[in-house]
Amino acid sequence: MFFTPQLTFTTTKKILLNYTPVFLSLIKVFVLKLSNASKIITMKTKLFFIVTFAFLSMGKISRGQDTIVKQNQEVILAKITEISSSEIKYKRFDNIDGPVYSITKTAITKIKFSNGKVEEMKNETTASTENSSLPADPTPHYILTMTDGTQLRGKVISEKPEEVIFKDNNIGEKTISRKNIKNLSFEFGDKIQVFTLTDGSILTGKIINKTDAYTAIETKGLGIVNLPESKIKSVRELDAATITEAGKIWFKNPNCTRYLFAPSGIPLKKGEGYYQNIYGACNAVNFGLNNHISIGGGLVGPLGAYLNTKVGFDLGKYTHVAAGCVLGNGFFPINGDNFGLGLGFGVVTIGDYDNNITIGAGYGFVNSGGDVKWQEKPLFVANGMTRLGKKYALVTENWIVNVKGDPFNRGISEDSHYETIFSYAFRYMGERSTLDAGFVNTPGLFEKGWYIGIPYIGFVIRFGNYKDN
DSSP: OOOOHHHHHHHHHHHHHHHHHHHHHHHHHHHHHHHHHHHHHHHHHHHHHHHHHHHHHHHHHHHHOEEEEETTSOEEEEEEEEEOSSEEEEEEGGGTTSOOEEEEGGGEEEEEOTTSOEEEOHHHHHHHHHOOSSOSOOSOOEEEEETTSOEEEEEEEEEOSSEEEEEETTTEEEEEEGGGEEEEEETTOSSOEEEEETTSOEEEEEEEEEOSSEEEEEOSSSOEEEEEGGGEEEEEEOTTOEEOTTSOEEOOOTTOSBSSSSBOSOOOOTTEEEEEEETTTEEEEEEESSSSEEEEEEEETTTEEEEEEEEEEEEETTEEEEEEEEEEEESSOBTTBOEEEEEEEEEEEEEOSSSEEEEEEEEEEEEETTEEEEOSSOEEEEEEEEEOSSSEEEEEEEEEEEEESOTTOSOOOOSEEEEEEEEEEEEEEOSSEEEEEEEEEOHHHHHTTOSSOEEEEEEEEEEESOOOO
């Protein structure tokens, strides 16, 4: 079939006229879709640039921070400000304008710096702990307690009458008013310690700093020494122990507060106590309430009991004073009357725990059947001890007592006169006990042929907080 040109034109015209609106609508929709697509592309482009910039910024931030890895695997994001031979100072990366913190190298395994370099701390830690000639931090460490209960640990930078500049281990340097400070004390105490090392070496000194890896001590002869913890076998307080010329350390004299019966001026320390037995029948116990006051009492076999107290002070390294009293009462009447006695005393001791002399005086009364009679004259004591070796000592205790009559029937006519009672004993010492064996004599017994005297035997056992050194 063939179409004529006229038919074709007419048909085409009709199609155009009928579908032109449709074409226009399609074109409009296409243009609209194209516009939306352009907007979407523009937004995606912007988002791409934003994300790219964020990643670049994060990369810049990541490169600007240091990473500290601790021994316990804790990770600290920081900005390191200073590295010394013993510690690292830094600011937390999430608070760059905040305080400066410090951490010892011994607590760190490695550091990753912002430039990508990684530094392992293992070798440096080992070297610092094995170096016993130069301590990492020779500055004494303190505990600062404030009136509100706050407690800081660190170093004193400087002191003024009105304030203290204190550098805490965690919060850094602070200026604190004196009126807000309750106490400032050495963190590790100020007592001399005895350090026994694994190879048998012995050092004495005061601890000035201590970490998990080392202990820095200040010695008298060697200056500051840094001891690796792996080399330390034991640590104990010197506390009046004796160091011989040969370098041997003797444990503390466990019976330095009295001689055979009479007390010295050296006081018991808080929580220390001892039990004493004489002749197997006389028993006594004494206990330190604090570093100055002690109380006690005892049984004199089946005859009676007594109570005593002593107050003592150290006036210096080699001077000690004490005063006290003894009150006793018999269990049975004497000549039909109840019998009691009392004595007040004061003593001065010159010397140390091992070698000393004591002089003193006392004044007392006797109560017989309710009739109290005071002594006409005081009594006196002169005692001493000397340590011969680690476990041996000599002890002497001597009394000058005013008596009436002639107890030894020597023909003395005076109604009242002084008699001397003297003693000498050998003391064997353990770390917590002593055993005394000796003799007690008087001129009256000596004149009657008792040249050696009456045997004496007694022992003491320490208990409580007593520290044998």
